Amino acid sequence: MSTQATESTVSLYLDYAHRWFHGHSPLYVQWATGLASDHGLLNLVAGLPKPKRQPNLVFASARHLGSGDVEFESARTFMLARWPEIEAVVMSHRTQTNEAGRCATLLPVISMIFTQERRPLALIEVGPSAGLCLLPDLYSYSYDGAAPLGSGSPLLRCTTTGNPPIPTALPDIVWRSGVDLNPLDGTDPETANWLRALVWPGQDTRLAQLSQALDTLAALKAGSLGSAAAAPGLAPGDLNEHIAELVESTPSGTVPVVFHSAVLAYLDAADRARFAAKVSALDCRWVSNENFFMDAARDSRASSDSNYFTLSLDGVPLAHTGQHGDELHWLRGAPTE
Structure with a gap:
């Protein structure tokens, strides 16, 4: 060696x-x-x-x-x-940890898009694993110990600083899809066991959140969540090869929202730049939650605080977030509406 x-x-x-x-x-x-x-x-x-x-x-x-x-x-x-x-x-296997808890840091930006656009949203996740982060409207949330928003499971708790736009209602999401090199079926017992093994020892809250999110996914696929949108459609393939067709396939009258979390680090700089160029040219909104963010010049830059991800919208950094979704630190001067 x-x-x-x-x-x-x-x-x-x-x-x-x-x-x-x-x-x-x-x-x-x-x-x-x-x-x-x-x-x-x-x-x-x-x-x-x-x-x-x-x-x-x-x-x-x-x-x-x-x-x-x-x-x-x-x-x-x-x-x-x-x-x-x-x-x-x-x-x-791959490290496809499906961290449903990150929805707590994604939701304020997704809700901000819904408020701005005033149209239903079509979510497209890059690197969705089993698609648990495609269900933010089916969970519930407590920010800084406040009364929960929503009635779904799991209940995701998040502490905040700065002035984040904490939502008062869940966004209207009517379509969900994603592309992954190895999309997973979260209703398969062996796959679920692998996802549980990816949760770090001692993190009982994360493990409980994962199990509850898997239950919600199973209920969605079984059609037992009433009027909720259909289960996510996950396509196998390379993100750079499929992102355009996914955006173009969203239902008429919806706002395509492309998002990803802890995915860009697995790409080299050239592929990150290629992805940024592609998504920036599409008729969609772009939410990134990564240890890298793409600035206006489409350069890959490390977060200013390497212990956190950088949450950005359409290439503009908005916040630093905890890697498991339990912290949201809104940047000074970042827009809140």
């Missing part, structure tokens, strides 16, 4: 431990720092293709196979003994 691959793997796992897992999953901090100093595991992980070395993917694969949420030494023993199976899961 090359020294460069090993060193980059060490750097990756320490970065996740200190930047992403810290404050959110103590066990994953322990696993990531432990692996970064373990020669045997480092060689195995460094031998994976670079996109497959991601800590979320490796650790979720071990947990999916039954490692349990154990101390690092026990996890190490499990991973060394079961590496061929873990590697097979890593190679056949």
Whole structure:
């Protein structure tokens, strides 16, 4: 194994431990720092293709196979003994964490679009996984401890700073679609188990939200949610190849809203720029919630605070958001209507 691959793997796992897992999953901090100093595991992980070395993917694969949420030494023993199976899961799966909680930070912007346009919305998600973030009008929300908005499940809680446009009513969403390299069926038990394995250890609220959102998706597909719009139609394929046709296929009289969350980081700079050019030229509104945002020149820029995503509308940054949707920090001077 090359020294460069090993060193980059060490750097990756320490970065996740200190930047992403810290404050959110103590066990994953322990696993990531432990692996970064373990020669045997480092060689195995460094031998994976670079996109497959991601800590979320490796650790979720071990947990999916039954490692349990154990101390690092026990996890190490499990991973060394079961590496061929873990590697097979890593190679056949993706980190498609379907974080329904992010709807709490997306909803204010989606509702702002609805207020501005005064027409029903047609949502198009890029990288939707199982499509749980395509259901923001079917959940309920509490901002800063206020009485819930909506009566759906799960109830998503979010704290805010600045002056965000907290909605007083849910937007009218009549159509939902998305494109993903590997769209998932959230009603399939094996797929649901994989999505649960992607939730970090100790994050019981996230796990409960996921289970409740999966139940809502199942009820929608079963037609038991009354007048709610049809279930999301998820197409397989590359976002740059399909986004135009999806926008063009939205129902007449609706406002197409293209959105994505924690997706652009998986593209290289050229593909991000290509996507920005495509979506900017389409007759749609564009909501981005990423550790990268695209500015007016369509350049990829890191968020000014690397622990948060940047939420933007039509290329204009509006807020910094918590990666799991529990924080919304509206930027000074950002529009609120």
